[in-house]
Amino acid sequence: MERKASHYTPIIMYNEGVFQQKEDEIAIEKPITIYVNDEEFATLVCTPLHIEELVVGFLASEGIIFFASDIQSLELDEERGFAYVLLNKTLSTDPTFFTKRVIGSCCGKSRQFYFQNDARTAKTSTSQMTITAEQCLSLMGEMHKKSEVFSRTGGVHNAALCSVDEIMLTRSDIGRHNALDKLYGFCLYERINLRDKVLVFSGRISSEILTKAAKIGVGIVLSKSAPTDLAIKLAEDLNITAVGFIRSHSFNVYSHPFRVLL
Structure with missing residues (x-):
């Protein structure tokens, strides 16, 4: 089955007092329901590209797996929108594990996570x-150039895994979290060391996005948009450098500025 991120649809366009019939390229949105050990686990609404990476990255981010080798088998039924995952271990049956709000601690400080598995899987960076500064600007510019689906549709978020010198991998998705999970899934498959990598992101740095970056294991997050206050507090606690509002000649550093040099 051909995998597509977009398709054309007829529209009526208004421009300078005139209606015109046109075709517009629209981002595809598709639900994928994940079964883990024959139990329904979650449904993700996503761009239907790199679905296997998305499933693996999502399960790792949720604390279900720690390595790709924790998965015995993964079967995709992309036409119907299902992913069947069989693990080499049993799944936690505690109903509060993915829903209970908790307070964790880090270096003597308190930090608030949404769920227990966030507190268990978010890593304090040791990078x-x-x-x-020029590398920050350059990486954001390069990611923008490589964002082909966004340039055609304007309907997806983009994320890139980078060294300080170049982009190694880009992924796009209608869901901000999904784009990061796709990167994470690829890295787990390829056993890529993430401690010395940079995460470049097109969307807002919310606390959820910052927590996701901490789970992936990077020490630097670059964003085109703004952070939230809780994201900044988490970045401080987790020793992550958060950089936002990256434009052609400027940006703001919100946490741990020692990593950003002139």
Whole structure:
């Protein structure tokens, strides 16, 4: 089955007092329901590309797996929208594990997570890597150039995994979290060391996005948009450098500025 991120649909366009019949390229939105050990686990609404990476990255982010080898088998029924995952272990049956709000601690400080599995899987960065201001600007510009689906549809978020010098991998999705999970899934399959990598992101840095970055294991997050206050507090606690509002010649550093050099 051909995998597509978009398709054309007829529209009526208004421009300078005139209605015209046109075709517009629209991002595809598709639900994928994940079964883990024959039990329905979650339904993700996503762009139907790189679905296997998405499933693996999502399960790792949720604390269900820690390595790709934790999965015994993964079968996709993309036409019907199902993913069947068989693990090498049993799944937690505690109903509060994915829903209970908790307070965790980090270096003597308190930080608030939405769920227990966030507190268990979010990593405090130990990265000592640095990045120059010019590299921050360059990586954001390169990700924008590589964002083909966004340039055609305007309907997806983009994320990239990078060294300080170049983009290694990009993924797009209608869901902000999904784009990051696709990167994470690829890295788990390829056993990529993430401690010395940079995450470049097109969307707002919310607390959920910052927590997702901490689970992936990066020490630097670059964004085209703004962070929230809780995201900044989490970045401080988790030793992650958060950089936002990256434009052609400027940006703001919100946490741990020691990693960003002139």
